[in-house]
Amino acid sequence: MKPISRSRFDRLIELGSRKVAQRVSRRSFLTRCGGWLIASSALPLLPVSRRAQAGDTQQKAKKTFSSEFANQAQTKDPTQCNYWRYCSSDGYLCACCGGGPSTCPPGSSPSPTSWVGSCINPDDGKTYLIAYRDCCGKDSCGRCSCLGQEGDMPEYRPQVNNDIVWCFGASSMVYHCSSAGLVGLAE
Amino acid sequence: MDRRRFRGNRALRGGGLAVLVGTAALAGHTQNAPAADSPRTDALVTNVPDAVTRTTGLRVEPMTRPAIIYAENCEGCHGWAGVSVTEIPTLAGRIGYFARIPEGRRYLVQVPNVALNPSSDEDIAAMMNWLLATYSREQLPTDFKPYSAEEVAVLRKARIDVAADRRRVVAALVAANELPSPDALAIPHATLY
Numbered sequence: 001m002k003p004i005s006r007s008r009f010d011r012l013i014e015l016g017s018r019k020v021a022q023r024v025s026r027r028s029f030l031t032r033c034g035g036w037l038i039a040s041s042a043l044p045l046l047p048v049s050r051r052a053q054a055g056d057t058q059q060k061a062k063k064t065f066s067s068e069f070a071n072q073a074q075t076k077d078p079t080q081c082n083y084w085r086y087c088s089s090d091g092y093l094c095a096c097c098g099g100g101p102s103t104c105p106p107g108s109s110p111s112p113t114s115w116v117g118s119c120i121n122p123d124d125g126k127t128y129l130i131a132y133r134d135c136c137g138k139d140s141c142g143r144c145s146c147l148g149q150e151g152d153m154p155e156y157r158p159q160v161n162n163d164i165v166w167c168f169g170a171s172s173m174v175y176h177c178s179s180a181g182l183v184g185l186a187e
Numbered sequence: 188m189d190r191r192r193f194r195g196n197r198a199l200r201g202g203g204l205a206v207l208v209g210t211a212a213l214a215g216h217t218q219n220a221p222a223a224d225s226p227r228t229d230a231l232v233t234n235v236p237d238a239v240t241r242t243t244g245l246r247v248e249p250m251t252r253p254a255i256i257y258a259e260n261c262e263g264c265h266g267w268a269g270v271s272v273t274e275i276p277t278l279a280g281r282i283g284y285f286a287r288i289p290e291g292r293r294y295l296v297q298v299p300n301v302a303l304n305p306s307s308d309e310d311i312a313a314m315m316n317w318l319l320a321t322y323s324r325e326q327l328p329t330d331f332k333p334y335s336a337e338e339v340a341v342l343r344k345a346r347i348d349v350a351a352d353r354r355r356v357v358a359a360l361v362a363a364n365e366l367p368s369p370d371a372l373a374i375p376h377a378t379l380y
Contacts, residue, residue, distance in 0.1 A: 075236050075237050075238060076238045077238065078239065083238075100239065101238075102239065112266075112271060112272045114263045115263040116258050116259050116263045117259070118259065121235065121236055121237065123237075124235075124236050128235065128247065129250065129255065131262075131263065159261075159263060159264065159300065168264070168274060168275075169271065169274055169275070182235065182237075182240070182247055183247075183250075183267075184247050184248055184249070184250040184254070184258065185235075185248060185249040186250060186255050
């Protein structure tokens with residue numbers, strides 16, 4: 001039969017589909033189509049090793065400490081809020097202000113008083129006592145504002161509260177930044 | 188172990204905290220006390236997996252439970268060595284005197300932040316005994332009887348007027364001739380900020 005399409009491309013498609021229509025029955029087409037549908041949906045059910053995908057979630061589930069903070073914490077970068085010692089730190093990190101996690105930036109001075117909390121080190125799982133000592137005598141640093149709430153109590157228990165400016169006894173009550181010094185091993 | 192910790196504190200007070208200008212080291216005493224200062228065994232110290240301690244090699248000591256109770260509840264203000272700024276009463280070399288008379292022994296536990304502390308009676312009793320023996324052993328009476336949890340439980344129920352009660356206790360200590368001088372427990376006047 002002479003094709004009715006004018007363009008070459010249309011004619012090619014027409015010839016092809018006519019040939020298929022003449023040679024292949026509709027039932028056979030439906031059978032094949034159904035076969036492919038079932039085969040493609042059943043393929044993922046085959047017993048394939050999926051350890052690679054499962055490994056990721058297994059490793060995440062490994063770290064389950066009683067402290068929510070410790071589960072997300074790291075021990076390498078003291079300029080990040082999730083550095084393990086900052087589990088109760090509220091304020092600007094001295095490590096971002098020219099100091100370190102346990103040193104005051106130049107121009108500010110460590111308060112002689114502080115409050116003491118405890119954090120879990122995610123690498124060894126042990127609990128350490130941390131002194132949250134403010135650096136005072138200079139205007140607010142303003143960098144790396146972090147808020148950890150582990151063991152933080154309301155203001156009526158001021159000795160374990162992190163909303164207070166801990167500059168008592170310092171040369172000036174002006175708050176600059178918060179440090180977190182190691183005191184000892186609790187367990 | 189706690190004694191050693193105490194010595195480290197003294198070294199820190201002498202050398203570190205007085206210098207308040209510039210990048211003064213203010214880490215815990217364990218960080219500041221050089222490892223060579225005290226004869227430590229590896230069983231007593233821990234390498235902390237931490238960015239700072241990794242580079243400096245500093246280690247911390249495990250603490251006893253009474254020391255932990257003191258650190259978490261008192262040390263921040265009263266200081267690692269029981270000595271702090273003018274505003275905070277000194278513990279070292281002083282608190283033992285109070286234990287010489289019954290009303291003073293009561294007072295030590297009835298001080299608001301001891302009586303109202305969330306710690307258990309057992310922990311408070313152990314902490315008080317540790318504190319007295321560690322920071323003020325020389326002032327303790329020779330027949331000092333350690334606090335028991337039961338005694339603490341009864342004592343801490345009372346609510347005192349802390350300043351007036353202290354004056355009364357100190358007057359009683361002076362009257363009983365228990366102090367080396369009448370102003371041995373005097374509190375210096377704090378200056379205005």
